[in-house]
């Protein structure tokens with residue numbers, strides 16, 4: 001009997017230790033930019049399907065560990081401990097946000113390093129686009145109301161290749177989040193900036209009002225699969241195709257707007273067969289060359305400086321953010337203000353079939 005009890009306690013203890021250990025491993029791997037084991041999202045699902053008491057396990061976590069599970073924890077709103085966990089998370093972010101103001105010297109130093117102060121010259125149109133239209137992009141400078149067309153790219157991937165120095169396209173993945181999407185939308189509106197939002201089908205289904213609001217405010221809606229599986233590129237083709245198609249349909253059905261042509265693979269994981277399927281469906285996959293790493297960096301000062309470092313190194317391209325993280329919303333206003341001051345232009349990638357609509361709108 002005693003040995004059974006010890007066995008039982010051992011199991012509980014080791015699962016618990018596992019959670020702490022695996023979150024620590026994840027955090028270490030994130031800072032080293034190594035491949036990422038134990039994604040917090042996956043850990044939460046494993047915990048939910050285990051026989052352990054989820055609240056008991058989550059309440060044992062330190063603030064730093066708990067914060068790694070934000071925002072995936074939103075999926076578990078029915079847990080009795082959900083309100084208290086959220087309060088803990090919010091409190092942590094409030095403290096971190098005061099940090100960014102207190103440490104403004106670091107921010108200013110980051111600014112100096114931007115180094116691009118000269119005015120960039122006006123970009124001339126490069127002529128009419130040729131079919132296949134779905135694989136092209138147009139870039140709208142929302143500051144001045146000018147529309148700039150660029151040559152289409154054969155596969156539609158790496159749109160940053162047709163951006164010029166000083167041109168940045170903002171993209172936000174994994175939403176909509178009823179908590180963070182509104183904050184991001186307000187900041188973008190204040191700066192008169194438009195972005196591309198790659199939304200997840202099952203989240204759009206739950207929070208369709210924020211899918212609609214993205215479209216209403218003139219941003220470009222795009223899809224990011226139905227369930228955001230990390231193994232999309234490993235599962236049988238038919239299953240993966242279904243997840244992509246369902247996600248695309250769901251997002252645009254909820255938006256009440258016209259189907260658009262952009263898709264982003266969850267975690268960037270793709271296969272040749274999936275790429276062919278997208279091409280056949282006249283959907284362009286859309287990559288990035290600057291990762292804000294806002295999913296891993298919780299400290300807003302570090303996040304801001306990482307973004308600035310990415311900009312310094314690349315000086316043009318597509319930057320990846322997620323409109324589900326508090327720290328993303330916390331740095332966005334300052335980041336946009338300083339990008340503009342440094343002479344950068346924010347461009348919007350618009351599916352070519354929406355070209356006329358955009359010309360009329362601006």
Ligand SMILES: [Zn+2]
Nearest residue numbers: 173174266267
């Ligand atoms: Zn994603």
